[in-house]
Amino acid sequence: MDIKTYIESGILELYVAGRLSENENQEIYNLLQQHPELLQEVLEIEAAVVKLTAAVSPHAVNFNSIKGKLGASETKVVDLKPKQTNWISYTGWAASILLAAGLLWTLNQNTDLEQQLQTVETDNIYLETQIEDAKTDLAATKNLLNVIRDKDIIAVPLGGQGDYASSFAKVYWNKADNTIYLDAEGLPNAPDGKVWQVWSLTLNPLTPTSLGTIDDFNTDENKIFTIANANESQAFGVTLEPEGGSATPTMEQLYTLGVVSATP
Numbered sequence: 001m002d003i004k005t006y007i008e009s010g011i012l013e014l015y016v017a018g019r020l021s022e023n024e025n026q027e028i029y030n031l032l033q034q035h036p037e038l039l040q041e042v043l044e045i046e047a048a049v050v051k052l053t054a055a056v057s058p059h060a061v062n063f064n065s066i067k068g069k070l071g072a073s074e075t076k077v078v079d080l081k082p083k084q085t086n087w088i089s090y091t092g093w094a095a096s097i098l099l100a101a102g103l104l105w106t107l108n109q110n111t112d113l114e115q116q117l118q119t120v121e122t123d124n125i126y127l128e129t130q131i132e133d134a135k136t137d138l139a140a141t142k143n144l145l146n147v148i149r150d151k152d153i154i155a156v157p158l159g160g161q162g163d164y165a166s167s168f169a170k171v172y173w174n175k176a177d178n179t180i181y182l183d184a185e186g187l188p189n190a191p192d193g194k195v196w197q198v199w200s201l202t203l204n205p206l207t208p209t210s211l212g213t214i215d216d217f218n219t220d221e222n223k224i225f226t227i228a229n230a231n232e233s234q235a236f237g238v239t240l241e242p243e244g245g246s247a248t249p250t251m252e253q254l255y256t257l258g259v260v261s262a263t264p
Contacts, residue, residue, distance in 0.1 A: 158258035201235040
C-alpha cells in the first residue's frame with residue numbers, strides 16, 4: 001500500500017468530517033490499526049479542524065473594527081441569522097477523535113504487552129542459561145572429585161612460607177595424564193599488576209620450571225585450576241609475580257611450597 005498516495009487522496013479528510021459510508025469508515029478504521037502513519041495523519045487533520053473551527057467562530061469577529069475600516073457614518077445593521085451548525089459533521093469529528101484516541105491507546109497497550117513478553121522471554125533464556133551452567137559445573141565437580149579420589153593420585157600439601165605463613169594450597173598430581181589440579185583456596189586475590197605463578201621444582205640441584213600463570217585467579221569462584229605438568233617434579237611452589245610471569249621465581253614472593261613426599 002502506498003501510504004503517501006492514500007493520504008493525498010483526501011479520503012482521510014472525508015473520514016474525519018464523517019462523510020463516508022459505514023463500510024468505508026470500517027475500512028479506514030482497520031487501516032488505522034495497521035498503519036501508524038495513517039493514524040498520525042488523522043490526528044493532525046482533526047487538530048487542524050479544531051483550530052479552523054475556533055478561527056471562524058462568530059465570537060472571533062470584531063464588528064466595530066470592521067465598521068471603522070468601512071468609514072461609514074451610519075451603518076444599517078441587518079439581522080443575519082447564523083448558519084445552521086452542521087452538527088452531523090461535528091459529531092463525525094468528535095467520533096473520529098475518540099476513535100483515534102482509542103486506537104492510540106490500543107497501540108500503546110500492544111507495545112507494552114510486547115515489551116513484557118520480550119522481558120519474560122529474556123528472563124527465560126537467562127534462567128535456561130543458568131540451569132545449563134549449573135549442570136556443567138556439577139559435571140565438572142563430579143569429574144574433579146573422581147580425579148582427586150583416584151587411588152593413584154599424588155596429593156601434595158603446600159604450606160605457607162615466611163611472612164605468608166597463613167597461606168596454603170594443595171596439588172593433586174595425576175602422573176598418568178601429566179596433569180595437576182591446584183586447589184588455591186588458601187591464597188588471596190592477586191593485587192593489580194600481579195599474577196600467581198606455579199612452579200615445578202627438582203631439589204638437587206634446585207631447578208624451578210614454570211607451569212604458567214593463573215590469569216583468571218581473581219574471577220574464578222572455585223579456585224581449582226587444571227595445569228599440565230610433564231616434569232619429574234619433586235616439589236611445587238606458588239609465587240606472586242608481575243603480570244606476564246617471570247623466568248625464575250621471586251623468592252621474596254614465595255607464598256606456598258610443598259615437597260612430593262611419596263608416589264603411589
